[in-house]
Amino acid sequence: MVDRFYEPSTVQCPYPYYEQLRAEQGVHQLEDEDVFLVTRHADADAVLSRVDDFSNKAGPGLRQKKLMGAEAALPDAKYRVVRTLLTNDPPSHSRFRKLVTRAFTARRVKALEPAMRGIVDDLIDAFPANGRVDFVRDFAKPLPLIVIADFLGVPRSDLDVFEKWSDDAAEVLGGTLTPERSLECQQSLQELLGYFDQKIAERKLDPADDFLTMLVEAVDKDEKPLTVQEMLAISYVTLVAGNETTVNLISGMMLLLQQNPDQLARLRADRTKIPVAVEEALRLEAPVQGSVRLCKADTEIAGTPVPQGSRVLIVAGAANRDAEVFPDPDRFDVDRPNSRHHLSFGKGIHLCLGAALSRQEGTIALEHLLDRLDSFEMPADFTPAYKDNAVLRCLLELPLDVRKAGS
Structure with a gap:
């Protein structure tokens, strides 16, 4: 099979390619790379569970070496991202996860709901009077950015630079980076870490009720606190993961609601189906299309030999459309009974800590959009376009004509 994983047409719509991989091989090695794609649900589920065989120290994304060339290091870099949550293994990973989980309990996430509802209403209030919005720019991007900034405990006045830092970090995960662009993204990361370094120093002197203060005050069972480097790494991961996904x-x-007006009508008639709609969106358009693991010893996946040192991309975007698990898998169905079996948030010890927070934001957003807008319609001639990123599914824009209730 000809590799099309990085081709622009595949990035724009990867699902036919995924379907072909599932049907022909299930596990597929990319040409000229030590990367194996795992595309069937059962195989992906199994790899996520084999933490002794597959390490998370591969890093969070893919870097196309043949496109990037020899990546130059940033001169005089002051900060580096140490391994804490996203790119770590037990027992070290277990320590960090236990400390940070305290900030993502069901009670704490539920306590954020009133503020989330206020943010959603403010964004809807700000929709232009002429009724034409870019839903990505005017709603989908600012909502999680404001929520995660408030959660971290940083001022909303810094949202613009936060967005830039977050976007640059996301580009590294699956974008086609030139050496020059790679250096720009490294510089952006240094700025972000320097910013958090300053904020953490402020929290040591003046604690607040926020995530940064929780990191400053956190101690493990041996009364050992987090180092500044560890706090910086966790803050960085929290910003990027909490925003981009x-x-x-x-x-x-x-976009799925626009493409499936019959399902939108079902939601308007019965709001109890909203949680399933959120899960179906996570399943069909996985925000993170794949997660990377490093093979720790010679092994195999579904009969395919995988050598030690190889990288394995667990392609959630493919596994989530496996007909063996999800009948009629390409259909957006707000009555689907097993939508939550998707792998978009991972599984097991590396299950996304912010999954409940993200689900709550999606649910509240859809509730208020349905309550406050009598209609929201995409132009008939609109063609969706996505960022050139093989790992993150980033819609560039979504024009809508909206009509507020009572207008």
Whole structure:
């Protein structure tokens, strides 16, 4: 089979390619790369569970070496991202996860609901009077960015630079980076870490009721606190993961509603189906299309030999459309009974810590959009376009004509 994973046409719509991989091989090695794609649900589920065989220290994304060339290091870099949550293994990973989980309990996430509802209403209030919005720019991007900034405890006045830092970090995960662009993204990361370094120093002197203060005050069972480097790494991961994934969830969900007006009508008639609609959006348009693991020893996946040192991309975007698990898998169905069996948030010890937060944002957003807008319609001639990123599913824009209730 000819590799099409990085081709622009595949990035724009990867699902036919995924379907071909599932049907022909299930596990597929990319040409000229030590990367194996795992595309069937059962195989992906199994790899996520084999934490002794597959390490998370591969890094969170893919870097196309043949496109990037020899990547130059940033001169005089002051900060580096140490391994804490996203690119770590037990027992070290277990320590960090236990400390950070305290900030993502069901009670704490539920306590954020009133503020989330206020943010959603403010964004809807700000929709232009002429009724034409870019849903990505005007709603899907600012909502999670404001939520995660408030959660971290940083001022909303810094949202513009936060967005830039987050976008640059996301580009590294699956974009086609030139050496020059790679250096720009490294510089952006240094700026972000320097910003958090300053904020953490402020919290040590003046604690607040926020995530940064929780990191400063956190101690493990041996009364050992987090180092500044560890706090910086966790703050960085929280910003990027909490922002980028939810942007993609909310924008992808709205696009699916536009493409499936019968399902939108079902939601308007019965709001209890909203949670399933959120899960279906996560399943059909996985915000993160794949997660990377490093093979720790010679092994095999579904009969395919995988050598030690190889990288394995667990392609959630493919596994989530496996007909063996999801009948009529390409259909957006707000009555689907097993939508939550998707792998978009991972599984097991590396299940996304912010999954409940992201689900809550998606649910509240859809509730208020349905309550406050009598209609929201995409132009008939609109063709969706996505960022050149093989790992993150980033819709560039989504024009809508909206009519507020009572107008």
